[in-house]
Every structure is written in C-alpha cells, then in structure tokens.
Amino acid sequence: MARARQERAEITRQAILDGAAIAFDQSGFGATSLSDVVKHAGVTKGALYFHFPSKEALARTLMDEQFQVSEDVPAVVNPGLQTAIDLAHQMAHGLRTNVRVRAGIRLVIEFGSFTDPDPAPYNAWIDTCFSCLRPAQDRGDVLPHLDARDLATYLIASFTGVQVTSHVRSAREDLHRRVVDLWNFVLPGITPADRIPFFDPSGSPECRTALGLPNLASAVVPVG
Known part of the structure; x- marks a missing residue:
C-alpha cells in the first residue's frame, strides 16, 4: 500500500509540473497564478502545496529540468565539437x-x-558546452588560439538569441534550420579548414535519426 501511495503521489507531482509548464509557457512567471496551475493540472490547491x-x-524545478539534456555528455565516448x-x-x-x-x-x-x-543556469549550460569544446581543441578540431570557455559562452x-528570435518569427518552426545556420557561420571561424568536413551542422546521423530530422546542412565554405 505504501508503494501504491508513493506512485499516486508521483503521478500527482508530475501532473502539477505539467500544469505549471502549460501556465508558465503561456503567460510567464509573473502573470501565472497558482490557480492557473491548479486549473491546468486538474488537482486541488492542497495537493499542489503538499x-x-x-x-x-x-x-525552479522546471528550470532544473533543462539540464537533463546534458546528462549523457559524460557518458559520450570522446565528446567533442559534434557533441556540442x-x-x-x-x-x-x-x-x-x-x-x-x-x-x-x-x-x-x-x-x-x-x-x-541568476547566472547559474547559463553557467551550467556554458560548462556543458565547454566540456565538449575543450577535448575538441585538444584534438585539433578547435583553433588553438581560441579560449574554449569564451567560445562556449x-x-x-x-x-x-537564435531560439528566442525563432520563437517570435515562426513559433520555432524554423529553429533547426536556424541552428544549422549558426554552426555554418561559426565553424569557419573556430575550426581548421581541413577539419570542417568532419562535422555536420545539421547533427550527426545518430542525432538526426533519434530526433527524426532531415539533413539540413548546407556547404560550409572555409575562410581564407
């Protein structure tokens, strides 16, 4: 019975987080009330406060979830530029x-x-990006004179900025295309010309398969 209660409690907790996510996504933090959360979650205020x-x-709980995307980075064999x-x-x-x-x-x-x-969330993202760029630089995939942490920042x-602009302009319909643009523009400035062909701005084949993405990469033209 104790396990069943725990399972019900976790189901309620997740429903509250889902309801809060809908409310915050629609209205932001300041304009969202706990009554809005309760309405979207389908629970009582007592359950919410529990x-x-x-x-x-x-x-804070919803913000903390954003770092789950980077949880697998330490487990990646030889994380590097393509990982980023x-x-x-x-x-x-x-x-x-x-x-x-x-x-x-x-x-x-x-x-x-x-x-x-609060810079903590940005610092956590920067740390994750740096954890990919530093070994990439050690392997010669990032130009040696660049500061890897500044590049991660x-x-x-x-x-x-790209995702906010995409949200405003297309409700993020073009977001993957804009991410490809970002890397197409950045790679020639951070990667030796002979190493650029080894990286796919539209994501690795494994990434594209997992996310159901087409190959959106256009040719990256090295500078110089």
Whole structure:
C-alpha cells in the first residue's frame, strides 16, 4: 500500500509540473497564478502545496529540468565539437515538442535577465558546452588560439538569441534550420579548414535519426 501511495503521489507531482509548464509557457512567471496551475493540472490547491510550497519552487524545478539534456555528455565516448552541435539540436527539439522544456527555458530567460537575475543556469549550460569544446581543441578540431570557455559562452548566448528570435518569427518552426545556420557561420571561424568536413551542422546521423530530422546542412565554405 505504501508503494501504491508513493506512485499516486508521483503521478500527482508530475501532473502539477505539467500544469505549471502549460501556465508558465503561456503567460510567464509573473502573470501565472497558482490557480492557473491548479486549473491546468486538474488537482486541488492542497495537493499542489503538499508537493510544492510556492510558485517559485515550481519554477525552479522546471528550470532544473533543462539540464537533463546534458546528462549523457559524460557518458559520450570522446565528446567533442559534434557533441556540442548535437546538443544544440536536442535542445531545439525539446523546445519544439515539450512544453516543460519550453516553460523551463522561458523561466530561465526571465529569471536570468529580468525577474531575479541568476547566472547559474547559463553557467551550467556554458560548462556543458565547454566540456565538449575543450577535448575538441585538444584534438585539433578547435583553433588553438581560441579560449574554449569564451567560445562556449558565445555559443550559449548565440543559441539563446537564435531560439528566442525563432520563437517570435515562426513559433520555432524554423529553429533547426536556424541552428544549422549558426554552426555554418561559426565553424569557419573556430575550426581548421581541413577539419570542417568532419562535422555536420545539421547533427550527426545518430542525432538526426533519434530526433527524426532531415539533413539540413548546407556547404560550409572555409575562410581564407
């Protein structure tokens, strides 16, 4: 019976997070009330308060979920530049298909920029990107004079801007295309010319298969 109660409690908790995600995705943190969450979750306020003491706790939980996309990076054999490209497409896919990802990213941007500035989520993304770029640089896939952490910071800032612009202009319908553009423009400036053909801006074959993506890459023309 105890296990059955635990399972019911977890089902309720997930329903609350789903309801909160819908509300935050639609209205943002400031305009969302706990009554909105209860309505979308189909639970009572008592059940909500049993699992989450405040709206802030709900928001923090959804924001923390955004880092699950990078959980498998340490398990990747020889993470590198293609890993970073694939992670960008995985996040783009999540933004297009998963309301909890969309809500979490919206909350990260609101908290990180306006509501209560907190660099922690951005720093975590930068750390994940750096964990791919540093070994790539050691292998000669990133130009040796570049600072890998500065590059990671730039790439995360670029992706953040790309996804926001795509959201405004096309409800993220073109997001994967814009991610391909990002890498097509960036690769010639960070990768030795003879190494560029080894990387696919539209994602590795394994990534495209997992996400159901076509090969969107256009030719990358090396500079110089």
